[in-house]
Amino acid sequence: MTRFWPNAHALVTGAGSGIGAATAIALAKAGVRVSLAGRRIEVLQATAASLGDHVGAVVAIDVTDPAAVTKGIAQIEAAAGSIDILVNNAGKAGSAPFDKTDAALWADMLASNLSSVFLVTQAVLPGMAKRGRGRVINVASTAGLTGYAYVSAYVAAKHGVVGLTRSLALEYARRGVTVNAVCPGYTDTPLVAEAAANIVAKTGRSEAEARAALAKVNPMQRLVTPEEVADAVLWLASEGAASINGQAVAIAGGEVFTG
Template sequence: MMQNDTQMRMSELAEQSLIGKHALVTGGGSGIGLAIARALLKQGVKVTITGRTEGRLNEALQQLENEAATAGVGATVMAVVMDVSDAESVRQGFAQARANMGEIDILINNAGQAGSAPFLKTSVEHWQQMLSVNLTGCFLCSQEALSAMIKSGWGRIINVASTAALKGYAYVAAYCAAKHGVLGLTRALAVEVAQKGVTVNAVCPGFTETDIVQEAIRNIVEKTGRSEAEARTELASANPQKRLIQPQEVADTVLWLCQPSSAAQNGQAIAIAGGEVM
């Protein structure tokens, strides 16, 4: 009887944890995506990181494996080269991930790209690029992952949006439009799958210490002649805490949304911005 009780308790704990789940993280080679992958691995999740740049992905993969070895924990992680804006690349990337680690239980749509231009100087090509990477990528990846989630009766889709999904910023109309679209997609899909054991949420970081922000800082320096420190201060000024968000802060929120105990969180847009958006 004691052995049966122990087995039942272990089974209950497994159901309440993420151990053995398979997560795919787009844009997982750096910044927020890498921080999310790291956080999931620490919870016993099998992780596939994807991105367009093989060298960066391999560096991230080596880093994650080394960290796991140093911590003395087993980590199951792989890297897949994939362009989220290309339907065939997404199909092949997901097929490769499934072949190695099974169906996707958790999808983190993190891949994104930002570019700035005055509205009247925004080209159609720039507009389409922002939509393709930031919005269409979420659509394509979610379509690839959702069927298996519905079949198993459990799944998590988390879209890394931005405060640009919740408000407007000058000179990034295309980016804001795309991120607002991500939030619309999040809410519509969340309602559609609400009774199927799948939740769909968005996290909306403010200016975060990532490559995208570094590029924004370089642009400010080049176009205005300000120093890097002045440019950084300008970006941080939108946050009432007067600082940039750290990738780990975003990862912690994503990890919470992944938990089985967060099943009531659905269709939400959680701002991680020190009070910039309330």
Template structure:
């Protein structure tokens, strides 16, 4: 392992890797020398990303819905059956965001937000942890959100799920602190991704605002007056996976231009 390739020899699995923040994280971990497993629900997007990564990443694709506990267990069994190295680094990035006023938050919406954002994080951490404990080394990084640190109106289910992710992060970090494993959360503010651009388009369609006016609704939360870039989130995640971050444990690091301090 060299300073230039701090993750050489490490196997990283990224959930929700097909696009946006997940794809940026996969690129950055590959550049740092990790081999990659890309996990998500859309095979085509995952395969396209695998082909775009450096060949040194030896990227493999696993199609899996992290909300399904048995599907996650089967994904880990598949890795074993294929002779893959144990997962050293788990990045729980898969997530969904849906909005509704609290009075119109249905049971279905509530359960969907918990299922992918919180349950999915639990399922994957539970699957990855035994091998990390056996090796005496591991990194788990959960991509939460500033919504898990401060909350926003009209996203009660999403914010509750992301608060849960931060609570899970802190509790698990304490359990494994003396075992060579760190568990941390990265909490992006509004980040420029396809999903956010879709949200901006939705604001335009439902309110009649122009694109710039709709975009301003999202940038106003960031004291820097801009959207976070996916690569900035990826940089924070990658650093937490390196030996340099061995003393960082149980933290919820806000990547938001100072929105949360």
């Protein structure tokens, strides 16, 4: 049985859909009080409706804005208490050939996928260290472990998330806090739906053919499910994972290997 600290409180960013929503639901089912953050309050409230009595705070935050993060974390902790578990899931994907990747796309990918992790973690991690307990789980991607064509800015950002994870794991190892990353392959989420739509628009293939092309990357020949990623996060957030630190766990059916 997965064990958590008594009255554990988790914050999940990007919790309105996909991996974030699945993770919030999994944590709540395990008895953890869960607060939700993201840009759109209406989708966060939809996730909150699935959490039963384990809802903490529900706060709309632009996790790329330092002032908004500081204010939002203060609101969450005032309403629901100190944060013991942080799941940095918020992010977005954008694609373009490298020679057509402009400064705006580059900046957006780094802000949404890397700077957001830095900002939220910096707002939460010192409190964890002071209390002597905490879990930080960053949702990266197989793009943080290998390279993919036509998504150079996204790949660079996700590599940054993995690097930040490893650095913080060492820095906080003696303070009762672990920092790990999960690296999903193509997962059946709205982001993959957008990727499939882009393939349809650019190649004329059907949606089914586009989704099959994405699934083909996985040796299991299928998309990962959000619930599979959530289960990995649940374990890393538990007391039983106390010696797991600085790891980037691939959830991709054998697409990439870590060691």
